[in-house]
Amino acid sequence: MKLIIQIPAKDEEQTLPQVVRDLPRQIPGIDTIEILVIDDGSTDRTAEVAAELGVHHIVRHISNKGLAAAFQTGIDAALRLGADIIVNTDGDHQYPGDQIPLLVAPILDGRADIVIGDRQPHMVEHFSLQKRLLQRIGSWVVRRASGTSVPDSVSGFRALSREAALRLFVSTEFSYTVENLIQAGKRRLTVAHVPVRVNPTRPSRLHKGNWNFVKRQAATIVRTYATYEPFKTFTYIAAPFVIAGLLFLLRAAYVFIGRRVGFAAGENLQALTLGTGLLVLGFIVFLIGLVADRIGGNRRMLEEILYRIRRAELDDIGWRQRVERRLDALETQVLDELVTQERARHVNDSA
Structure with a gap:
């Protein structure tokens, strides 16, 4: 079982080290954990810092394409890398890495295709009253539109099984969270949620204030719902x-x-x-x-x-990767046999 943790990032050289440092290296039921950083046209040293931290894979956008495009790029790359489970987290360290085992548990148990990390916005102290209210109303609307029961629909902390990742595809340019959730509900994927902790972070750079966020997410909800219904x-x-x-x-x-x-x-x-x-x-x-x-x-x-x-x-x-591994193994085996034969011949010549 292979888990790939993807981190879409733009200009996150300051927080990326802490994000990577807090990620789990072992989870019961997971054989391999790899880290993938998607550098979405950063103007700082985000990609260089990721390489210095020793992350397994780095994908770069030459220019900034937006969070939704970065998320989809990460999903495509993770699938090609053979991921059985994909976890998406943020580069600003909003989501603690020690919450990832909780996030993947329902998928490992076969109880869900997608798991959303519920930040419990009504309990987050650094969220303003206006933001808490808008989150509550917005999540209710998304639940009605998607037919799911997720209480925190715009949470980017989520885990997807390989099958769910293959089924979902982001078409919006703003954010993937709501569109993916409505898609999942309409395609009858099993969506679960687990409560998670969050860390205080800087204001979001995705939008220009709460009302701008509401306007753009509302457009996404209407467009996506009209697409499927x-x-x-x-x-x-x-x-x-x-x-x-x-x-x-x-x-x-x-x-x-x-x-x-x-x-x-x-x-x-x-x-x-x-x-x-x-x-x-x-x-x-x-x-x-x-x-x-x-x-x-x-x-x-x-x-x-x-x-x-x-x-x-x-x-x-x-299939190609398996053939290449088998050929590499055969090549190594043949070389070992040739070395053994050469050594035996040398011993016989010496005697």
Whole structure:
């Protein structure tokens, strides 16, 4: 069982040594632990510091591509390196390394495909009251959209099984946390969560304040949910127009009938026109939902094709690595035999 701990980092030369130093070197049930640093276009010595610390693998982006791209680069690299479990942690030392055994335990026990580290934001003292409230509301929305029960949806401290890592793919440019969680819920992956400690850190460089973060995450939630539930999304949008249109048409019908039997008076042209327009608009939105649902079916097929291509590619890489190891072993064995024969011949010549 191989665990790769990936650390997306940008300009983290000051905190990276402490992050790497605190990572576990042994975990029961894990045979091999390796560290992967993704340098996302740092302008300082992040990559050099990582090399000096002796991390096993370093991947570099020439320019800054953002946290989501760095996360996906790390996942792809970890899979190619043969990871059975991938843990993602931050380069600012927000997440203590000694919490990783807790994070991977549900995957090792076969109880989960993905495990999210619950920071318990309502108990974190260095979080402002506004941030705690926004975290609570945002996580509730994500739980509803994803069908999961994760209480801290934007936590970047998470572990993924190999199968989950193959199934998920980040397409947003902002952050992977929410999109991955909704993807996992819609693909029926088992998502668990465990409470973890956190360390006080500097303010996040991912966004420009809480409201900027909320705006961008809200856009991600809507876009991702609409991607996986297009029919529901457009039905929800069409429903108010249809209901309002029916109410106006009922008003027009009431006036029309009332004028015929003498218990009502007035004009019904405005209600008739407005009701018809709203009903047609709602029907058009509903039809867009049907088309989007069919497009969503094609997307699901493409995702399955992507999954199989990635799996086949990794199987091919694994096969090549096994062949290379076997050839190296055979080469060493042949060389040892030749050395032994040469020594025996030398002994015989000396005698």
